[in-house]
Amino acid sequence: MAIQAVTVLGSTGSIGVNTLDVLAQHPDRFSVYALGANRQVAKLFEQCLTYKPRYAVMCDATAAVELQGLLRDAKSTTEVLAGEQGLVDVASSSEVDTVMAAIVGAAGLASTMAAVTQGKRVLLANKESLVMSGRLLTEAVRSHDAQLLPIDSEHNAIFQCLPAGFTNLKDAGIRRVLLTGSGGPFRQTPLAELASKTPDQACAHPNWSMGRKISVDSATMMNKGLEFIEACWLFNAQPDDIEIVVHPQSIVHSMVEYADGSVLAQMGMPDMRTPIANCLGWPERIESAVEPLNFHQLGALEFSAPDYERFPALKLSIQAMKSGGSYPIALNAANEVAVEAFLAERIGYLGISAAIENVLQAWQSSEPDSLEAVKAADKIARQMALVQVQSAEHKRCK
Numbered sequence: 001m002a003i004q005a006v007t008v009l010g011s012t013g014s015i016g017v018n019t020l021d022v023l024a025q026h027p028d029r030f031s032v033y034a035l036g037a038n039r040q041v042a043k044l045f046e047q048c049l050t051y052k053p054r055y056a057v058m059c060d061a062t063a064a065v066e067l068q069g070l071l072r073d074a075k076s077t078t079e080v081l082a083g084e085q086g087l088v089d090v091a092s093s094s095e096v097d098t099v100m101a102a103i104v105g106a107a108g109l110a111s112t113m114a115a116v117t118q119g120k121r122v123l124l125a126n127k128e129s130l131v132m133s134g135r136l137l138t139e140a141v142r143s144h145d146a147q148l149l150p151i152d153s154e155h156n157a158i159f160q161c162l163p164a165g166f167t168n169l170k171d172a173g174i175r176r177v178l179l180t181g182s183g184g185p186f187r188q189t190p191l192a193e194l195a196s197k198t199p200d201q202a203c204a205h206p207n208w209s210m211g212r213k214i215s216v217d218s219a220t221m222m223n224k225g226l227e228f229i230e231a232c233w234l235f236n237a238q239p240d241d242i243e244i245v246v247h248p249q250s251i252v253h254s255m256v257e258y259a260d261g262s263v264l265a266q267m268g269m270p271d272m273r274t275p276i277a278n279c280l281g282w283p284e285r286i287e288s289a290v291e292p293l294n295f296h297q298l299g300a301l302e303f304s305a306p307d308y309e310r311f312p313a314l315k316l317s318i319q320a321m322k323s324g325g326s327y328p329i330a331l332n333a334a335n336e337v338a339v340e341a342f343l344a345e346r347i348g349y350l351g352i353s354a355a356i357e358n359v360l361q362a363w364q365s366s367e368p369d370s371l372e373a374v375k376a377a378d379k380i381a382r383q384m385a386l387v388q389v390q391s392a393e394h395k396r397c398k
């Protein structure tokens with residue numbers, strides 16, 4: 001078996017670290033070709049010493065210079081690249097087989113697209129890139145014969161419940177896709193208390209340990225909204241084919257219902273090393289070191305309908321997907337700006353969905369036909385969201 005060369009983008013983040021953990025369990029299968037991150041010099045330096053990649057990329061130019069100095073002093077042979085172009089280069093190099101796309105947010109778009117257009121096996125954690133450019137990215141997967149394997153636990157679960165050779169829901173005899181979500185830390189919080197929730201409270205997810213942006217997205221259920229859009233693109237589905245189900249225990253990671261009434265579910269511990277190992281090994285099954293589910297201790301599994309009043313971001317996402325065009329780009333951009341402002345304590349928790357809603361209401365949609373058009377729409381939506389943030393901040397200070 002030939003050893004697969006893997007590039008891990010977003011290696012210093014939660015998914016990146018879990019990916020390196022699984023890769024390290026299989027030195028006979030995988031080698032680490034490149035690591036990429038934003039500006040966490042110390043962490044990337046430490047990863048370079050452990051995993052000895054050929055290249056290390058820091059998006060931030062100053063951080064790249066710093067890393068280069070540290071690696072030189074440590075007599076490491078890892079070469080340092082900088083900027084988005086560096087990320088694109090290590091995602092598309094002819095020496096790479098597999099790319100883990102685990103950068104958070106729109107920042108992951110260019111490198112994900114670069115890997116796809118070079119026909120790589122792309123392990124997609126960076127859902128934002130699919131939300132922004134679903135049509136372009138899935139078309140590129142087909143025309144460049146790339147493989148797009150879903151790391152997001154729900155999509156990975158659905159992927160595992162689909163028949164081999166799947167092309168679309170109808171031909172596979174599928175009635176519905178059931179996308180599960182825990183409901184996050186505020187599922188039962190009295191609505192009147194939501195306004196005063198802090199970033200730390202929003203990031204305290206009951207089941208998963210994740211980066212701060214996706215943790216806030218889980219609290220607002222914008223994460224499920226983005227995943228709804230992600231699922232439409234990944235599984236060639238219409239919005240009405242997908243139903244969101246709240247499942248607080250995060251044991252069932254999603255389900256597929258077939259025409260005969262059978263429902264297939266994928267279950268497991270809430271540990272991202274399962275979907276990561278599933279995609280790295282696919283179509284084979286490989287070890288992940290994830291603890292087995294203990295059915296004797298599991299207790300009750302609950303399921304319920306989502307509460308759209310509590311989670312307005314969910315409704316906005318479904319609407320954005322139904323409206324199509326560049327609405328999902330505006331949704332994602334406004335969310336990124338608003339979440340960043342919330343994490344910096346510039347706006348309150350409820351300000352997040354308010355900002356997104358206002359941006360979407362004023363949005364003039366188009367059908368972006370290139371990566372440049374996607375980036376341009378993203379930029380406009382960010383500017384509009386920033387105005388919303390400033391006005392919310394102003395009202396708050398009064």
Ligand code: NAD
Pocket residue numbers: 009010011012013014015016036037038039040059087102103104105107125126127128151152153208209210211212213214272
């Ligand atoms: P994180 O915040 O822990 O890590 C983000 C990573 O992206 C870091 O390595 C950071 O350096 C890098 N990054 C940020 N901006 C960058 C830039 N401009 N250029 C290069 N690198 C940059 O986030 P995470 O929780 O690991 O999530 C990563 C992605 O995976 C997100 O899209 C998230 O939605 C998705 N995802 C995460 C989980 C999870 O359990 N953490 C589950 C499903 C999907």
Ligand code: MG
Pocket residue numbers: 152153154227
């Ligand atoms: Mg998920």
